[in-house]
Amino acid sequence: MAVPVITRRGPEPVFPPFEYSDLLNEASFGDWRDALVKDGYTVIKGAVSRERALAAREEAFQWLEDFPLGFKRDDPSTFKNEHLPNHMKGGMIHGYGIAHEQWLWNLRTEPGVIDAFAKVWGTRDLVVSFDSAAVMLPNRTDVVDKGRWEHIDQSPSRRGLYCVQGILNLNDCGPEDGGLMILKGSAPIIEEFFNTIGREETRTWGPVDFYSFTDDQHQWFHDHGCEWVKVCCEPGDLILWDSRAMHYNVRPTGQRDRTCAYICMAPAKLLSNEDRQKRKVAFDQYLGTTHVPFASLHLRAHTPGIRADTGLPDPLDTGIPRYPRVATDTVLKLSGIAAY
Incomplete structure (x- = not known):
C-alpha cells in the first residue's frame, strides 16, 4: 500500500530555462547514455x-602518509582520526588544498575522462569542478555511522537536466567495499x-x-518502482550520474579501502564572466x-578544519597543496581561465 507524502506547497521555479535541460529526456543514443537516461546513472x-x-x-595513500600523523597504509592500528587528515563521512577529504593536488589534476586530464563528459554534452570544450577525493579505510572503529543521507545535488526549483556528476574509481569496489x-x-x-509535494525550500545549509x-x-x-543499487566497479571505471538521481555513499564493511576521485565537467560556454572571475x-x-x-x-577564504580528535583547528591545514598542479594549457582551459 502506497504511503502518502506530506504535501508542502512552495514557490514556483524562479531559475531561467537551462540550455541543456532536455538533453537526457529520451533514451535514444544506442550507448551507455541510455542507462544514464533510464536509470539515472551509468558505469563507463x-x-x-x-x-x-x-x-x-x-x-592518494602516499599523500596520507606524508602527513606527520603516523598513518601507515599497512598498519590498521593507524586507521584512526588521530593519524589522518580531517575528513567527513568516513573518508571524504575537502581541506588542505586537496582539490588542486597534482595527482588529482592528472586524473581530471585523463583522455578517457574528458571523452566521457564530451560525449554527454556534445562538446570537448569543458570546464571541471574543483572537487575532492575520498579514501575510506576498512575496519574503522572511531567513525560513527549516521546512516543514510539520501539527497540530490540539484535544486527542486530547476527543471530538467542541470548537472552530470562523476566518480573515478581507483580500487576494486564490490558489494562490501x-x-x-x-x-x-x-x-x-x-x-x-x-510536482506532487511542491517545491518548498528545506535547506538549512549549503x-x-x-x-x-x-x-x-x-x-x-519505492512506491513508484525505484530501487537502491550499490554501484560496483573496477579501478579505472568512471561512474556518471544525473544530479537528479537520489544518492549517498557507504563506507566499506569488508577488508578493502574505497578510494576515488570526484570529477564533474560541463560545457565551458555556460560560464558567465562572474563565474570565470570566481574560478x-x-x-x-x-x-x-x-x-x-x-x-x-x-x-x-580558507580556514583550517577542526580536528575530530582534539576539537582544535588543524595547524597542518594551510589550504596549500603539498604538490600544487602545474598550470598547463589543458589545466587552464578546464579551469575556465584560458579560452578554447
Missing part, C-alpha cells in the same frame, strides 16, 4: 587504465515528485543545488567548488 568501463587508476590510489548508492529510476520521475529527503518522501520513490580566484587560492562546474560558486 576502463575510462582510465587499471594500472593508471591503481597508481593514482598509491599516490563501500561506494556510491543510487536510487535507480529516481532521476526520470523527480519532477513528478516535486549551496542552492542540494535537497535531502525525509523517510516518507523516500517511500514515495580564477579559486584556482589561484587553491579553493574547492561544489560539484557544479559553472555557477553557484560559493567561495570563501
Whole structure:
C-alpha cells in the first residue's frame, strides 16, 4: 500500500530555462547514455587504465602518509582520526588544498575522462569542478555511522537536466567495499515528485543545488518502482550520474579501502564572466567548488578544519597543496581561465 507524502506547497521555479535541460529526456543514443537516461546513472568501463587508476590510489595513500600523523597504509592500528587528515563521512577529504593536488589534476586530464563528459554534452570544450577525493579505510572503529543521507545535488526549483556528476574509481569496489548508492529510476520521475509535494525550500545549509529527503518522501520513490543499487566497479571505471538521481555513499564493511576521485565537467560556454572571475580566484587560492562546474560558486577564504580528535583547528591545514598542479594549457582551459 502506497504511503502518502506530506504535501508542502512552495514557490514556483524562479531559475531561467537551462540550455541543456532536455538533453537526457529520451533514451535514444544506442550507448551507455541510455542507462544514464533510464536509470539515472551509468558505469563507463576502463575510462582510465587499471594500472593508471591503481597508481593514482598509491599516490592518494602516499599523500596520507606524508602527513606527520603516523598513518601507515599497512598498519590498521593507524586507521584512526588521530593519524589522518580531517575528513567527513568516513573518508571524504575537502581541506588542505586537496582539490588542486597534482595527482588529482592528472586524473581530471585523463583522455578517457574528458571523452566521457564530451560525449554527454556534445562538446570537448569543458570546464571541471574543483572537487575532492575520498579514501575510506576498512575496519574503522572511531567513525560513527549516521546512516543514510539520501539527497540530490540539484535544486527542486530547476527543471530538467542541470548537472552530470562523476566518480573515478581507483580500487576494486564490490558489494562490501563501500561506494556510491543510487536510487535507480529516481532521476526520470523527480519532477513528478516535486510536482506532487511542491517545491518548498528545506535547506538549512549549503549551496542552492542540494535537497535531502525525509523517510516518507523516500517511500514515495519505492512506491513508484525505484530501487537502491550499490554501484560496483573496477579501478579505472568512471561512474556518471544525473544530479537528479537520489544518492549517498557507504563506507566499506569488508577488508578493502574505497578510494576515488570526484570529477564533474560541463560545457565551458555556460560560464558567465562572474563565474570565470570566481574560478580564477579559486584556482589561484587553491579553493574547492561544489560539484557544479559553472555557477553557484560559493567561495570563501580558507580556514583550517577542526580536528575530530582534539576539537582544535588543524595547524597542518594551510589550504596549500603539498604538490600544487602545474598550470598547463589543458589545466587552464578546464579551469575556465584560458579560452578554447
